[in-house]
Amino acid sequence: MRKPRLWDVKDVPRLTRLVGRPKPTPALLADTVRPSAEEKRIYRLPVFTAPFCQALLQELEHFEQSDMPKGRPNTMNNYGVLLHELGLDEPLVTPLRERFLQPLMALLYPDCGGGWLDSHRAFVVKYAPGQDRELGCHYDNAELTINVALGKAFTGGALYFGGLFQAPSALARPLEVAHVVGQGILHRGGQLHGARPLGTGERWNLVIWLRASAVRNRLCPMCCRTPDLVDDEGFGDGFTREEPTTVDLCVLT
Numbered sequence: 362m363r364k365p366r367l368w369d370v371k372d373v374p375r376l377t378r379l380v381g382r383p384k385p386t387p388a389l390l391a392d393t394v395r396p397s398a399e400e401k402r403i404y405r406l407p408v409f410t411a412p413f414c415q416a417l418l419q420e421l422e423h424f425e426q427s428d429m430p431k432g433r434p435n436t437m438n439n440y441g442v443l444l445h446e447l448g449l450d451e452p453l454v455t456p457l458r459e460r461f462l463q464p465l466m467a468l469l470y471p472d473c474g475g476g477w478l479d480s481h482r483a484f485v486v487k488y489a490p491g492q493d494r495e496l497g498c499h500y501d502n503a504e505l506t507i508n509v510a511l512g513k514a515f516t517g518g519a520l521y522f523g524g525l526f527q528a529p530s531a532l533a534r535p536l537e538v539a540h541v542v543g544q545g546i547l548h549r550g551g552q553l554h555g556a557r558p559l560g561t562g563e564r565w566n567l568v569i570w571l572r573a574s575a576v577r578n579r580l581c582p583m584c585c586r587t588p589d590l591v592d593d594e595g596f597g598d599g600f601t602r603e604e605p606t607t608v609d610l611c612v613l614t
């Protein structure tokens with residue numbers, strides 16, 4: 362019987378340089394985050410060490426081989442793992458979002474809700490021969506996305522990016538961004554993108570859709586209309602029912 366492992370954000374040594382600081386400074390950001398394509402607002406940054414990636418992959422494979430019930434990561438990927446099903450939302454993804462990603466995103470994407478991230482959907486996608494090999498062009502149900510390559514050894518599978526999906530000829534001049542194991546690629550959710558076919562090997566990537574209810578409550582990023590909400594569990598799709606902005610008090614006091 363395999364011993365269960367407890368994960369914590371402290372297991373992510375690359376991030377601990379930034380975690381714990383009240384706010385990453387522009388100087389620290391410049392040292393850590395590299396623009397991959399500044400005009401498209403795509404950035405690359407180191408996220409996980411190689412040993413952390415290997416340990417996480419082992420855990421993911423163990424879960425994949427188990428007979429635990431599993432959902433699909435999203436409507437386009439057939440193979441992978443939902444992080445909350447593995448019990449990694451609370452100890453790993455939520456602290457990553459709150460303590461590390463939100464301060465970065467507030468500086469890089471203040472106009473896309475970067476400073477107001479309050480929920481996420483996190484999943485690992487797997488590409489392998491005989492399984493999913495590529496991903497068609499799409500945009501994410503997210504204000505912002507981070508996509509981290511975990512391994513294993515692979516060729517191909519680069520991401521390509523066009524413009525925002527609402528723009529005419531958004532895919533006229535796509536830009537390719539290669540994966541580097543341990544590194545994350547940051548982009549706006551509404552930016553058209555996809556993944557080129559896998560060449561050889563197996564590719565596993567952690568994708569976190571970052572959501573800001575302050576943005577999506579006003580305009581659904583998928584249908585571009587005022588959201589019409591139905592109840593759901595957990596984070597749902599990241600919408601909230603806003604409270605009235607006024608408060609009451611008693612005139613007699």
Ligand SMILES: [Fe+2]
Pocket residue numbers: 499500501554
């Ligand atoms: Fe995507």
